[in-house]
Amino acid sequence: EAAVTQSPRSKVAVTGGKVTLSCHQTNNHDYMYWYRQDTGHGLRLIHYSYVADSTEKGDIPDGYKASRPSQENFSLILELASLSQTAVYFCASNARSGNTLYFGEGSRLIVV
Amino acid sequence: QQKVQQSPESLIVPEGGMASLNCTSSDRNVDYFWWYRQHSGKSPKMLMSIFSNGEKEEGRFTVHLNKASLHTSLHIRDSQPSDSALYLCAASWQGGRALIFGTGTTVSVSP
Numbered sequence: 001e002a003a004v005t006q007s008p009r010s011k012v013a014v015t016g017g018k019v020t021l022s023c024h025q026t027n028n029h030d031y032m033y034w035y036r037q038d039t040g041h042g043l044r045l046i047h048y049s050y051v052a053d054s055t056e057k058g059d060i061p062d063g064y065k066a067s068r069p070s071q072e073n074f075s076l077i078l079e080l081a082s083l084s085q086t087a088v089y090f091c092a093s094n095a096r097s098g099n100t101l102y103f104g105e106g107s108r109l110i111v112v
Numbered sequence: 113q114q115k116v117q118q119s120p121e122s123l124i125v126p127e128g129g130m131a132s133l134n135c136t137s138s139d140r141n142v143d144y145f146w147w148y149r150q151h152s153g154k155s156p157k158m159l160m161s162i163f164s165n166g167e168k169e170e171g172r173f174t175v176h177l178n179k180a181s182l183h184t185s186l187h188i189r190d191s192q193p194s195d196s197a198l199y200l201c202a203a204s205w206q207g208g209r210a211l212i213f214g215t216g217t218t219v220s221v222s223p
Binding site: 097098101103106 | 113118143144146148154155157158161200204209210211212213214215216
C-alpha cells in the first residue's frame with residue numbers, strides 16, 4: 001500500500017502567524033498534491049508538483065505557497081494564516097497525472 | 113475552469129437497498145472518471161475508475177459511463193452500514209494536470 005504521511009495531524013494557529021504543513025511519501029511517485037477540504041466543498045486543489053524544485057498553482061492558490069525540495073517531500077506554507085484557512089488539508093501522490101491518488105491522513109488546521 | 117458536479121448532495125438508503133449517485137463533467141475532453149470513498153474522519157480511498165463507455169462492476173459496486181453526455185453514475189446494491197460515507201467523484205482530462213473533485217454525495221445506510 002502506498003504510503004503518504006502528513007505532519008502535524010492537527011494544529012491550532014493564530015491569525016497572522018506562519019503555518020507549515022509537511023508531507024512525505026515513500027511511493028517513489030513523481031506527482032504530489034495539496035488539497036483542501038471544507039464541509040460542502042469536496043476537495044479543492046491548492047498546489048501540485050510533478051518534479052522536485054518545481055511547483056504549480058492549482059485552483060485556489062491564493063494565500064498559500066508550496067515547496068518541493070525533494071521527490072519525497074512536499075510542504076504547504078501559510079505565511080499569514082487567516083480565519084478562512086481553517087480546514088482539513090490532504091496531501092496526495094501518484095505516479096503520473098491521471099493515475100490513482102494516494103492520500104495522507106489529513107492535517108486539521110484551526111486558525112483562531 | 114473544469115468542474116465536476118455531483119448529485120444528490122445526500123442520500124438515505126435502507127440496509128439492503130440500492131444507492132445511486134450521479135456525476136457530470138463540465139468539459140468534453142474528460143479522460144477518466146474516478147470514484148473515491150471517504151469515511152468520516154478518514155482520508156479518501158479510490159473505489160473505482162472508468163474511462164470507456166459502458167459499465168464496470170466490482171462486487172456490490174457498479175459504475176456506468178456515458179461519455180457523450182459526460183455523465184457517470186455509481187450504484188451500490190445490497191447497501192451495508194459500512195457503506196455510509198462521503199462519495200467523491202473526480203475527473204481527469206487529456207493533458208490535464210490533476211484530478212478535479214466534485215463536492216460529494218453523503219450516503220447514510222439506515223439499519
